[in-house]
Amino acid sequence: DAGITQSPRHKVTETGTPVTLRCHQTENHRYMYWYRQDPGHGLRLIHYSYGVKDTDKGEVSDGYSVSRSKTEDFLLTLESATSSQTSVYFCAISDSRGLGSRSYNEQFFGPGTRLTVL
Amino acid sequence: GENVEQHPSTLSVQEGDSAVIKCTYSDSASNYFPWYKQELGKRPQLIIDIRSNVGEKKDQRIAVTLNKTAKHFSLHITETQPEDSAVYFCAASLGGTSYGKLTFGQGTILTVHP
Numbered sequence: 001d002a003g004i005t006q007s008p009r010h011k012v013t014e015t016g017t018p019v020t021l022r023c024h025q026t027e028n029h030r031y032m033y034w035y036r037q038d039p040g041h042g043l044r045l046i047h048y049s050y051g052v053k054d055t056d057k058g059e060v061s062d063g064y065s066v067s068r069s070k071t072e073d074f075l076l077t078l079e080s081a082t083s084s085q086t087s088v089y090f091c092a093i094s095d096s097r098g099l100g101s102r103s104y105n106e107q108f109f110g111p112g113t114r115l116t117v118l
Numbered sequence: 119g120e121n122v123e124q125h126p127s128t129l130s131v132q133e134g135d136s137a138v139i140k141c142t143y144s145d146s147a148s149n150y151f152p153w154y155k156q157e158l159g160k161r162p163q164l165i166i167d168i169r170s171n172v173g174e175k176k177d178q179r180i181a182v183t184l185n186k187t188a189k190h191f192s193l194h195i196t197e198t199q200p201e202d203s204a205v206y207f208c209a210a211s212l213g214g215t216s217y218g219k220l221t222f223g224q225g226t227i228l229t230v231h232p
Contacts, residue, residue: 031217031218033219040224041224042124042207042222042223042224042225043162043207043220043222044222045219045220045221048217048219050217056217058219059119090161090162094218096218098213103213104149104150104167104169104211104213104218105150105211105213105217105218106152106164106167107152107164107218107220108164109154109161109162109163110161111160111161112161
């Protein structure tokens with residue numbers, strides 16, 4: 001497995017509390033991503049980063065914010081957790097291979113964080 | 119944006135049989151198509167991928183085919199074994215122009231019966 005860790009691995013919290021999940025990589029990859037995984041929905045992109053302090057929204061970004069102050073760390077914050085944010089959260093990393101329009105990125109996933117919001 | 123549809127949602131086979139999972143994508147500019155295997159409670163693992171300039175790729179018992187005209191790609195597993203039981207996800211990407219973002223299918227639960 002690529003050098004990706006996530007913390008915490010499990011968390012139970014109450015509605016309305018702030019939660020921060022951390023993704024740490026030792027691969028020096030440029031790109032980092034946060035996904036959530038829910039039954040019947042596969043993996044959906046929340047936010048992604050294409051460099052230090054460079055982030056953008058994915059398809060399900062409402063209620064989430066991110067920060068990346070160092071290449072190796074990508075934080076996902078739920079400002080005020082809701083029960084609908086109960087999910088398994090995966091971080092992923094990638095780097096570009098190839099050139100120009102033929103470039104592609106192999107993504108590798110972290111071990112995941114199971115979050116329960118009561 | 120890109121949309122990826124994956125079928126079937128569940129697939130049950132006998133050990134030794136072949137399994138085929140199919141995906142269609144909507145954006146003709148997509149150029150990279152990976153497949154992930156996820157065992158229960160584990161992270162998705164990249165098992166094979168194909169780029170748009172290739173029609174087929176094999177790696178031992180698994181293969182992927184791509185039909186750019188029809189915008190669909192498929193995963194083929196031959197001589198299935200119980201350890202192939204897992205959830206399989208296909209994905210599509212616009213490549214470097216999209217920061218490597220992936221759009222995933224909904225997943226296929228493959229069960230291989232001994």
